[in-house]
Amino acid sequence: MLSIGVLGTAKNTGKTTTVNALLKCLAGKSLAITSIGFDGEDLDHITGLPKPKVVVEEGTVVATSEQAAKHSTAKLQLLRKLNITTAFGPICLYKVRQSGTVVLVGPNNSEDLLMLKDVLKSEQTEIFLVDGAINRVVPFQHVEFVILALGASRSTSIDVLLTEARVIVKALRLPLSEDDRNVIEGLVSQDKMKSLRNERISVESPMHLLLAEDLADLERSLDELDIAVLRRPELICVTINPYYPARRMEGFVLDHMDLTELSRTIEQELNVPCLDVMKEEERLCRILEEKIRGLK
Amino acid sequence: MKFVLFPLDPVHDVALKMLNRELLKRGHQTILLPPDTKMEEVVELCQKENPDFIMVSRTVGYGAAELLARFIDMLDAAGLRKKCKVVVGGKAITKELAAELGYDAGFGDRTNWEEVIAFVEGREVQESKSRIVKTKRDITHGYSYRVHDSAFKDLLEKITDQIIDWARDRTSPGIERAKMREKMLQGEDLLEDYLKLCDDTVVSYFKKNTLPRKVRLITEEEKKKFDRLVRETRFDEKILRHSLDRPLVFVQYGTGCPFMDAMHIKVSEAWGADGVLHFDPSWGARCEGLLEGLLAHEEDGSIITFENLKLIKSALNDSTLWCVRAHRGLNTPETVLLAAYAKADLTKINMVYGSLNGGTDPERLTVDGVYAIKLAARYNLPYDIPTNEELGGVPAHKAFAGMLVVAYLGVKLNAKPILKPLFCYSPDVMINDYMKDNYIDYNAAKVIALRRIIDAPIWPGEPIGFMTHTEDRVQSAMTTALHAALASSLGLDAITIASTDEAYARGAITVSARIDTLRAIAEAFRFFGQAKIEPTKQAEEFAERIVEGVYETLKKVAEREDFVASMYEGLFGTREEGANPGRAGRGTVRKC
Numbered sequence: 001m002l003s004i005g006v007l008g009t010a011k012n013t014g015k016t017t018t019v020n021a022l023l024k025c026l027a028g029k030s031l032a033i034t035s036i037g038f039d040g041e042d043l044d045h046i047t048g049l050p051k052p053k054v055v056v057e058e059g060t061v062v063a064t065s066e067q068a069a070k071h072s073t074a075k076l077q078l079l080r081k082l083n084i085t086t087a088f089g090p091i092c093l094y095k096v097r098q099s100g101t102v103v104l105v106g107p108n109n110s111e112d113l114l115m116l117k118d119v120l121k122s123e124q125t126e127i128f129l130v131d132g133a134i135n136r137v138v139p140f141q142h143v144e145f146v147i148l149a150l151g152a153s154r155s156t157s158i159d160v161l162l163t164e165a166r167v168i169v170k171a172l173r174l175p176l177s178e179d180d181r182n183v184i185e186g187l188v189s190q191d192k193m194k195s196l197r198n199e200r201i202s203v204e205s206p207m208h209l210l211l212a213e214d215l216a217d218l219e220r221s222l223d224e225l226d227i228a229v230l231r232r233p234e235l236i237c238v239t240i241n242p243y244y245p246a247r248r249m250e251g252f253v254l255d256h257m258d259l260t261e262l263s264r265t266i267e268q269e270l271n272v273p274c275l276d277v278m279k280e281e282e283r284l285c286r287i288l289e290e291k292i293r294g295l296k
Numbered sequence: 297m298k299f300v301l302f303p304l305d306p307v308h309d310v311a312l313k314m315l316n317r318e319l320l321k322r323g324h325q326t327i328l329l330p331p332d333t334k335m336e337e338v339v340e341l342c343q344k345e346n347p348d349f350i351m352v353s354r355t356v357g358y359g360a361a362e363l364l365a366r367f368i369d370m371l372d373a374a375g376l377r378k379k380c381k382v383v384v385g386g387k388a389i390t391k392e393l394a395a396e397l398g399y400d401a402g403f404g405d406r407t408n409w410e411e412v413i414a415f416v417e418g419r420e421v422q423e424s425k426s427r428i429v430k431t432k433r434d435i436t437h438g439y440s441y442r443v444h445d446s447a448f449k450d451l452l453e454k455i456t457d458q459i460i461d462w463a464r465d466r467t468s469p470g471i472e473r474a475k476m477r478e479k480m481l482q483g484e485d486l487l488e489d490y491l492k493l494c495d496d497t498v499v500s501y502f503k504k505n506t507l508p509r510k511v512r513l514i515t516e517e518e519k520k521k522f523d524r525l526v527r528e529t530r531f532d533e534k535i536l537r538h539s540l541d542r543p544l545v546f547v548q549y550g551t552g553c554p555f556m557d558a559m560h561i562k563v564s565e566a567w568g569a570d571g572v573l574h575f576d577p578s579w580g581a582r583c584e585g586l587l588e589g590l591l592a593h594e595e596d597g598s599i600i601t602f603e604n605l606k607l608i609k610s611a612l613n614d615s616t617l618w619c620v621r622a623h624r625g626l627n628t629p630e631t632v633l634l635a636a637y638a639k640a641d642l643t644k645i646n647m648v649y650g651s652l653n654g655g656t657d658p659e660r661l662t663v664d665g666v667y668a669i670k671l672a673a674r675y676n677l678p679y680d681i682p683t684n685e686e687l688g689g690v691p692a693h694k695a696f697a698g699m700l701v702v703a704y705l706g707v708k709l710n711a712k713p714i715l716k717p718l719f720c721y722s723p724d725v726m727i728n729d730y731m732k733d734n735y736i737d738y739n740a741a742k743v744i745a746l747r748r749i750i751d752a753p754i755w756p757g758e759p760i761g762f763m764t765h766t767e768d769r770v771q772s773a774m775t776t777a778l779h780a781a782l783a784s785s786l787g788l789d790a791i792t793i794a795s796t797d798e799a800y801a802r803g804a805i806t807v808s809a810r811i812d813t814l815r816a817i818a819e820a821f822r823f824f825g826q827a828k829i830e831p832t833k834q835a836e837e838f839a840e841r842i843v844e845g846v847y848e849t850l851k852k853v854a855e856r857e858d859f860v861a862s863m864y865e866g867l868f869g870t871r872e873e874g875a876n877p878g879r880a881g882r883g884t885v886r887k888c
Contacts, residue, residue, distance in 0.1 A: 038395040039396075045392050045396060046361055087391055087400060109398065110377065111378050133397065138373045185375070186374045187336070207369075208373045
């Protein structure tokens, strides 16, 4: 089974839009989907702006809570209840019997996501899609591939977005650890990293590093230190969302900015495909297809 | 259980401190961190302490969600996520947001401690338990109607005996119509006879389908839409009174359109009103006979028809008390009857005010009033007695004398009266300069005086603060709220309020203006709670003077041995004081 996570750097960076595009690209395969948070609501919980909904086709396996399942327009058949709890009750596995929208409330931590992965293996799932939540990254230490969703909602400064993308890409490209390294388990603070300047160290995953408060600081450490990781997902591509909620007198309104320059720089300097899924869905599908073919 | 309480905020930690208090009270072990602690430090501390719960508080603005998500990720990375439950609380936090952020639970603005404690202690959270269930209250419950001083009692006995005796062999078109209406409501066809006792406006409506000016029929289609709207309109109940038991808060409506009235009622109920008053158009009071059907018109007050009343009733919450005013016009007995058949809870009768300020002839309204009180007794409708003649400048003691006569008459006829002194900066007060440096003393004096005389419910009217209000909405909400606080301070049973734009509304009263007033009152009740407004010694002196004045007035009326003549002759207020005996229906009373 291949697992693909869509992680964002903030709210409204285009995770759900990317997930919907992926679902279309992968139609015909044996799919399963969940979210590490909550997705598919009508309106954003903070800005009150409308959100895209997750649309699933017949045959897809959906992991969501019972309460959330009731708010889906897709016809869902209960497969079984899992021992994973959330603020919206325990997670269940459903099979889509008739396509429609679905509200996803999934495992909200790494261990539970790992448990769900195990369960899905026995369901003969080919591809498992995991929708991200806000800027959460840590549960993605357990997926094989990630797509990074960047957007103007994180910042309207191209510099900030580019720096963030560069650091995330660097972290995701850290080498896998060999046996003789000094392994640091759990959270790695900047102070601790600095104190290990002359050692060959290994951390659990790039996600453990990406929690640093100051990404510029983290970038310096990544450049200067000898760090490897025990596990990490491979980055497939970056998606960009030029739309963002802007605060106005009357509340939040949808605004947008030009991100073509950012997109070009990411492709050229970081050597990662970067696309706007609203305009380049076919390209996303091609990239994905090549990736899956390459694995076989 | 062990808790780490973490204010993820540079400054605010009050809610967490309060939660800490509740947790300690229940014997839990807690570590309360100061605001502005670094997340890394919190993670380290939690690794060391191994709490069962990490309680995070944060006011949500844009950017806060990302911060909360980063914290949960840090706990995840540190391997703590499955070892302890993580709960987020704060203004604007919802269950959905907590789920989106990956927390185990989220509690927002209006959470009570019980819910949080129940959650952490693993008990089922009873959301429905916190819902308010309102029930109807009987304002007159617990009052003996005893007159404390025998001198007062003797006078009231004498006056009311005279009234009952006088009214015994008299009748009026109003009473005859009420008798016919009762049979018509039971299915008899008496329209021809009924119309013989009506004015042209009513006759041509029935015979020629001519609508009175500015009146229109409501269509069947409009009615259907309305029924659907009422069915679909649901609000969570609210209570305005904080920790107080009384006063009940009434809102008066009368937009001219029963649909609009119903929506005003729904909004008022949603914001905590306990009762509503049907305000009739003044021209309706000067016309012999009532119209029929669903009718809307363009001016102040809503037309009294059985259909209009039934429509309003269909929109009311079960707990909402409903008063249909019948106090002043040529249709007084019939209105009480319709109120009873439409299942109103209360009505309003005061023949003194209705005669001296409402424009109805004293003789006519006395005959009709006695019959109306008998109907109110028969149908178990308590009735309130407004003393709005004060608005014309009639001194309080004279207005009160009239009110007490009408109240005592009611007690004698087995009805349940409610006293309604005016609570405002009235002309009487302005002319005599009674409330020089506060708006409390004279209003409080009225209540003290009435309580010295009789044990009866008191519901100041109507509305409170009226005439104290200006065209400024803030001022208007504020004065209403302060008068409401005074009423609660004096332990009164109910109050009626206006909307903030009532003093200057040149069109329909707006719904937002109603909400303003209701919110202002809720805040005043919350502010004072069980604390009291204290009048100065002046209030006592005023009260004594009022009691004396009432006694003097009653004495003169008793000596005159003719209640009706007392009204014509100015014993309940002279023309100079603003009491003008009305002319509508003059000469229509006949012996039977």
